[in-house]
Amino acid sequence: MKDLSPSDLKAILHSKRANIYYLEYCRVMQKDGRVLYLTESLSNKGQENQYFNIPIANTTVILLGNGTSITQAAVRMLAQAGVLIGFSGGGGTPLYMANDVEQAIEWFTPQSEYRPTEYLQGWMKFWFDDEKRLSAAKQFQQARIEFLHKVWGKDKDLKNEGFTLTDSGIKTALIRFNERTQAATKQSDLLLTEAQLTKTLYKLAANSTKTEGFNRQHQSTDLANDFLNHGNYLAYGLAACTLWVLGIPHGFAVMHGKTRRGALVFDIADLIKDAIVLPWAFICAKENATEQEFRQQILQAFTDHKALDFMFEQVKSVALAHGEDESGENSLEKTKGEQP
Template sequence: MDEISPSSLKTILHSKRANIYYLEYCRLLVNGGRVEYVTDAGKKRLYWNVPIANTTTLLLGPGTSITQAAVRELAKAGVMIGFCAGGGTPLFAGTSGVADFYWLSPQSEYRPTEYVQGWMSFWFDDVRRLQAAKAFQVMRYDKIAMTWRAPGLQKVGFRPDRDALDGLLRESKRAVQAMPDTQSLLTEEARITKALFRMAASAVSYGNFIRSRDGDASDPANRFLDHGNYLAYGLGATALWVLGIPHGFAVLHGKTRRGGLVFDVADLVKDALIMPQAFISAMRGDDETAFRNACTDTLIKNQALDFMIDAVKAISSEFKVTIQNP
């Protein structure tokens, strides 16, 4: 079989790719020029193809191994690889409930420079960086307002109080614009997130809900929130890789925090898309696989990766500092 060139593998834009894969108890290798994963069924070995040219993120769970040749082919196709524990939660999660990122980014010297140059031109300016963080929050609120009202969510039993939702988002938008620094903005983010949790729980008649940051296995909504958030992190990491912006240059989650920008970008869709699905699946009695499938369908239907990429491009362009030559 003729070797497939990297350029031919990248003909499908990342924002148009359809798949996030989670694999466990298998081995990834190259077989006949294709990346496949192998599972054992008694004395048989079963081979399944991974359509790498149409894949954005690959999560490798427990019991997996991957060959150097498979990593090479995945890198050619620009696939983000993440190692995680069962259910899609990364193995090396911090005790505070915030993950340390162990993503393997494809190596490429040919990613665009326009967006990282725009990003870096404003990032060292505290005022502009705060303005960018506020812009992210406004985009996040607009996404929540649009998706939480969607007829599809109404049909599956997610019915938030629209007046309360509109009032909450309107009030927080005003508060965000008045915030003098990043710490104040983080405080407001925590406040509205708690309010959204209460509203989402009420929207499905879930009862009392307390967000647990230590992986509370007894509460399905908490488990699903952790699980779904890591899918959003994978998309956020992919969006930044596509645009060539390093993960450490956060605008809200701390200048010194590794991977902070991934959190900023993932927040654009976490509350809007993951949170409703977590409560819907918890009420429905879904298992981890059913929830993960529902999440990936939701992310694809709502063009989450497109939205992330466009948001980062807009921020990079809007706050770019033009340096005048003397």
């Protein structure tokens, strides 16, 4: 059998990769040309080591939680395969890097000089123009609602739990959202409109799952808030992966503020949070699911509804469309794939 180097494993585009891993109380290492994680378990024979393979060619993000360590050789292979590595607390939240920064969105990103440049060039063509940056933010907000319609209209499990857009209150909120989004003259207007819609969706979710007295708290106070935090961080991982592959730095946000570190990750993650993370957080809380069960449900929903594909499509569309010159012709060559 021919030996494969990690660079040979890049045949799977990031938008098509299926796996996000959250690991805790284990050691990640390289062994025989593979990346494995090692756990210890007790058996009749005493303490035994168990090895599990990580299919790095089909993985986007690895979150390392409590009690984990990773070898330099493993990091090298993960970087060569284009896998993002994040360090987090228990359950995947909050997300840390090398230092202990509460709620920071930081990643150790794989280093490659061969990422595409056209998307960053397109982004830079519009980003310094306030009106074009606002227009890009509006496009993301419209895409967010389109994805909500698509997922909630298609997912039978969500429909069975009462998550539909036929409710009169939701219809009114969406009409108001569209009107205010179009009329917005600055990013703060969009953020206020977004907050009002999300508040309505929280109310629908609480009513559908009979969750009494829900109040959104980022400092977790109940299971629904726990799952919202957890699911949001998984969405941040997909967003960070999308931006890294397309070569766009996290600091060039269009909505969450030019000075907020990693703000573009928030912008991109918002595309899918309302449609997928929000309803499943409430449903799993109602069912008293474990963190692992919730995580498996969210990751499956990301795959079923092609959330990563959708992120790539929207970011590429904004980068190329808003990077047009004054004649209306795109000065950047559109590429078929994510990587050269």
